[in-house]
Amino acid sequence: MAENPEGGNVPLVVDLDGTLILSDxxxxxxxxxxxxxxxxxxxxxxxxxxxxxxxxxxxxxxISDLDPTLVPLREDLLVHLRAEKATGRRLVxxxxxxxxxxxxxxxxxxxxxxxxxxxxxxxxxxEAKRTRLVSRFGEKGFDYAGDRRADLPVFRSARRxxxxxxxxxxxxxxxxxxxxxxxxxxxxxxxxxTLLRALRVRQWVKNVLVFVPPVAGHFLxxxxxxxxxxxxxxxxVCASAVYVLNDLMxxxxxxxHPVKRSRAFASxxxxxxxxxxxxxxxxxxxAALAAALPRGAQLLLAAYLLxxxxxxxxxxxxxxxDVFTLAFLYTLRVLxxxxxxxxxxxxxxxxxxxxxxxxxAFAKRASELASLRERGAEGASGRDWFVWDSxxxxxxxxxxxxxxxxxxxxxIHSDDVKRLYAHPGWLWLLFPMLLYWSSRVWVLxxxxxxxxxxxxxxxxxxxxxxxxxxxxxxxxxxxxxxxGIPGLME
Numbered sequence: 459m460a461e462n463p464e465g466g467n468v469p470l471v472v473d474l475d476g477t478l479i480l481s482d483x484x485x486x487x488x489x490x491x492x493x494x495x496x497x498x499x500x501x502x503x504x505x506x507x508x509x510x511x512x513x514x515x516x517x518x519x520x521i522s523d524l525d526p527t528l529v530p531l532r533e534d535l536l537v538h539l540r541a542e543k544a545t546g547r548r549l550v551x552x553x554x555x556x557x558x559x560x561x562x563x564x565x566x567x568x569x570x571x572x573x574x575x576x577x578x579x580x581x582x583x584x585e586a587k588r589t590r591l592v593s594r595f596g597e598k599g600f601d602y603a604g605d606r607r608a609d610l611p612v613f614r615s616a617r618r619x620x621x622x623x624x625x626x627x628x629x630x631x632x633x634x635x636x637x638x639x640x641x642x643x644x645x646x647x648x649x650x651x652t653l654l655r656a657l658r659v660r661q662w663v664k665n666v667l668v669f670v671p672p673v674a675g676h677f678l679x680x681x682x683x684x685x686x687x688x689x690x691x692x693x694x695v696c697a698s699a700v701y702v703l704n705d706l707m708x709x710x711x712x713x714x715h716p717v718k719r720s721r722a723f724a725s726x727x728x729x730x731x732x733x734x735x736x737x738x739x740x741x742x743x744x745a746a747l748a749a750a751l752p753r754g755a756q757l758l759l760a761a762y763l764l765x766x767x768x769x770x771x772x773x774x775x776x777x778x779x780d781v782f783t784l785a786f787l788y789t790l791r792v793l794x795x796x797x798x799x800x801x802x803x804x805x806x807x808x809x810x811x812x813x814x815x816x817x818x819a820f821a822k823r824a825s826e827l828a829s830l831r832e833r834g835a836e837g838a839s840g841r842d843w844f845v846w847d848s849x850x851x852x853x854x855x856x857x858x859x860x861x862x863x864x865x866x867x868x869x870i871h872s873d874d875v876k877r878l879y880a881h882p883g884w885l886w887l888l889f890p891m892l893l894y895w896s897s898r899v900w901v902l903x904x905x906x907x908x909x910x911x912x913x914x915x916x917x918x919x920x921x922x923x924x925x926x927x928x929x930x931x932x933x934x935x936x937x938x939x940x941x942g943i944p945g946l947m948e
Contacts (some may be wrong), residue, residue: 467547468617469600471591472539472570474560475551477622478607480530480726483555483563484515486709488731493707496771516578526563528713530726535603535622536567541846543569550574550600552591554583580911588612601640613637646727648783656705656722656733657698657740663917665693667788668795670811671770675801676878676937683797689798692747692759693791699740707770716833734789754797762790777842780942781819788815788913806869808917813862814896818912820855821899824848825908832906852900859896866892884936891925891932 475482479855498521505514543549550572551564557575562568574590578583582590588611602612603620606628611631613619618640621629629639646652664847668689672682705712705723709730712718722728742761748756765773765787774780789811796803827848830837837844843851867889869875875882898921902908908915916922 465555469548469550469595470539470542470620471550471552471573471595471600471602471612471616472535473602473604473612473622474551474555474575477603478532478535478551480532481730482548483524483526483529483553483559484518485730486526486529487515487518487522487524487556487559489706489709491518491522493709493771495521496754509825511554511583512576512578512581514557514558515554515581519556519558524557524559525710526559527566527767528710529563530643530713530724532622532643532645534645535620538620538641538643538721539569541615548572552582552587554581554587583610584608588615591615607631610635610636635765641716646725648727652727653721656702656728656736658701659694659698661697661701661911661914662690662694664788664913665697665791666691667791668693668798670792671796671801671803671807672799674804675809677799677801682801683879685799686795688747688750689755689794692744692751693762693794695740695747696744696759697766699737700763700770702733702735702740703767704770706730706737711848751798752800755794758790758794758797762787762794765790775842777847780841781823782816784819784822785812787814788818804866804874806872806874810862810865810869813858813865817858817862817896818899819856819902820851820858821908821912824851824903824911825906826904827851828906852904855903856897856900859900860893863893863896879936880938888929895922895925 468715472478475484488499488503491502499518502517502521503514505511505517539549549570551560551570552574553560554576555574557577560575561573564573572581574587574594580586584894587609591602591612592615597615598617600616601618601620602609602616603622604612605622605624607624610631614635614637616637619632619637620640621632621642623643623645629642632639669686669829670682672678672686684897702723705721708718709724712721712724718724723730723733744763748759751759765783769780769787789808792807792811793803795801823843825845827845831845831848835845870882870885870889875885879885899908899912899916903912
């Protein structure tokens, strides 16, 4: 290896943000602070007005409870660094991130002999980093690993370059500057599939609930169904905005979770700044779609956005309030469908929705507690639930499920049914089907075989689909059968 001015082997200087880690500590610290103390986080953005990035980084680093050891690492580069370290090579971490965050991260890895970072007064990026490194190691006295065009001044003064992402364009610019590229580390692919996963498009199946009022009310004309489709799309896009926001606020807890750690933002597959851009963009798209809906539907969509935002920042940390909020959001989907299609939501449907969705919300929480118990944890990070709450959660969930069955039974016996169905006696077949389905859900929850979101589980469950087909046939018979069921109400 070449010699530096100090007489040792040429050190390998490694950038942090986007290079060693797949994220950015400035974004990480801001989101960590925003999740825990939103008003303090917004107040800490004051240095932005004076464009003092060093002060901004120090301000956010000082108020955030970010654990830098949880941020996603670029594993392929890390393997190379460990191999270099094993040869006795000197490794230096040089970053524009604040030293309050960079130092503990470097210490956790046990690889770096020295850390150079921003200190609250000077921002160690771009030309400032180049000047510091040249002063420390001399021109062409170090190799440098970086990931972006902002590193070009440093690359020009480095002996060799190691590229962490950056693509073909960056490689060409580095080589044009006279610095040979020793190795490239591409990192994770960031395609459309990753974006769709971040938007949780598969969760859109929950929003088919907007079709319940027109279907239940037998309003199936094209205009009504078109309005329901627009409501579905507006709600789905709005929900995706909330999912992205929730993922940005839950980075720490997701990274500790055996499954959620693979989410696009938690894993570093998508940059956090992209998430901050997506949230207002998706809300704007949802608002544009909602403009075609009646005023009542627009207000309900706004209520959905407000409630989910409150859930993200506050309500999910409150025992029972989190579950009731989830149940309310499911019911809100039904109300939105009614408002969008101008189909009144009957008190019967509203009461049934409240109880069945409350049961499913408890099922979601029960499955999460079961997962925690399997991992040996006592409680979920950022939640006010503990594994010993499982019994009461099961009791409340089963009770809610059977109350929904009671509402269905009373509804079948009501005068409202006689106006919609020629032979309402057929509807009594739905009663045992509902009891069976809801009981089965809770048996699966007790066995630990339930997905953490029962609605999504139901959409994939063959038994649920079979019951849905039979239930549809029952409704058709009740409406159009030439005869009723002897002995039952007609």
